[in-house]
Amino acid sequence: MNSVNQNKESDKGTGRGKKGLSWSYIFGGKVLAEEFIVKQSGLLLMIFFLIIIFITNRYYCAKQLTEMDKLKKELIYLENEKVNLTGRLTKVSRQFYIEESLKKQGIELSKGNKTVYEIRK
Secondary structure, eight states, X not given: OHHHHHHHHHHHHHXXXXXXXXXXXXXXXXXXXXXXXXXXXXXXXXXXXXXXXXXXXXXXXXXXXXXXXXXXXXXXXXXXXXXXXXXXXXXXXXHXXXXXXXXXXXXXXXXXXXXXXXEEO
16 A cells, blocks of 8 residues: 555656656656656756767768769869870870971971971971
8 A cells, every 4th residue: 555655646746647658748848847857957968969969970971971972083084184185295296296287387397416406487
């Protein structure tokens, strides 16, 4: 009988009665007035902020990873473009193509020495 009285007293302290948890009890905000919640409010607040920090960090990391992937693709494209331009520059700067270009422009090129060129117009 003593334990029955203790259960009734504990039910009165929580305000729940014999029903247990109900939707109106939770969403009405009465659950926040519980002794356990009030005592642990600092810990619960800290956990809440840590969860927010972890979620924010996850989104930041995901954003950084997508940016890194984008930059890697751009780097590959630019390396291919560099190889292409280097090949074209090598082709254009060969001696034969330079001589042909000068002939088209009407500039004479005579070889006086193998390393020295004399340009006459």
